[in-house]
Amino acid sequence: MVEHKHEVFEEIVTRFVELKNTSELMIDLAYSSLMLNSKELAEEVQRLEEYMDKLHTDFELLALTSDFKKEEASGFLGLIRLGVATEKIADAAAEMAEVVLRGIEPHPVLKLAIREAEETVTQACVTEGSPLINKTLKEARVPEETGMWILAIKRGEKSLRPKPDTIIQLGDVLIASGYAEGADDLKKLASPAHQCQIE
């Protein structure tokens, strides 16, 4: 019986971590969309917001149907409130992305603040000679090498959400977040021969 309970908790926590990670990814993407004035990224934030709604409902249902004892009610209330907070964070990210979707160029001061922040957003283009070319994201080990987390890949007109088996191609533009220190490392890795201009 005790074992069974532990499994239920593991499921609840796994879903909560998914909520938490999605809401944080949304913040990063929202700031990226503002910095790059990118409608695609802003739309991705809106899509994730819809996904969050579903995820949140599933999480709440799971918590409410997990057959807890009276003395456990407070602990479950705490969990439910954690879920509500992730939803609030996701809403805030969606509101930021709306600024871009309204079609007014974001004020330069926004770009400045996002670029200067401790956790920043950067983009790097993959040019000739980069060891990343033709590697999957998993093989490329970008987070390990640079501390930067790839949020999206711009390929031509399209913008892809990266998966471990996505293959990096010559000409891709990598959009990544992380500590400012890693941004230069990423640029060196992606464009070793020459810097490319993307604005």
Added chain:
Amino acid sequence: MPQFEKIEYKPIPVSDLLLEMKNLSELMIDLAYSAALFNDKELAEDVMELESRIDTLAYLLDMEIMIAARDAKDAEMLIGVSTVAAAADKISDAAADIAAIVTRNIGIHPIVGEIFEKVEERLMKATVKEDSVIIGQRIDDLDLAARMGVDIIAIRRNKDWILDPDETERIFLGDILITRGAPIGIKEFKDIAEGRLTKLED
């Protein structure tokens, strides 16, 4: 009842205010989750204090924006700044909501914290143990952000939390460190802090 004070106008650049709001709101989320999941009341109270700091910043920013708008075009562009600032404020409110789970003694089921430590990949708590190579080192000398994409967001020492510690802060034996960052990096750092790994790689 909370106390409200008059906030005097101060000429601070909008970019500085926004920057601090962004940094603080993101720090607050991580601290709040840590407080809730490690069930730490002092840390939760510290998050509440940061929340009032954000409120002040938001207020000052609103005043700056009002002064900056001279015509309709300015207003169109500045409304975006104000929306982003409001969103950062909302994020900090969410962090305060999380902290309130702890300060109001609601708590989170203890098993949750235990499982969370196993599955969460971006936040980690580590205790500095005897054999650790980081004892006595300054945070900037460790160069964690460049080395492994890790940032120390809080240190618990002598029953107090040091939030967002200065780069010149040194690490002591027995410190409890809360770190955030790249999943592999924080695992590596935990091993280093707890003395299982004795080399800092470049």
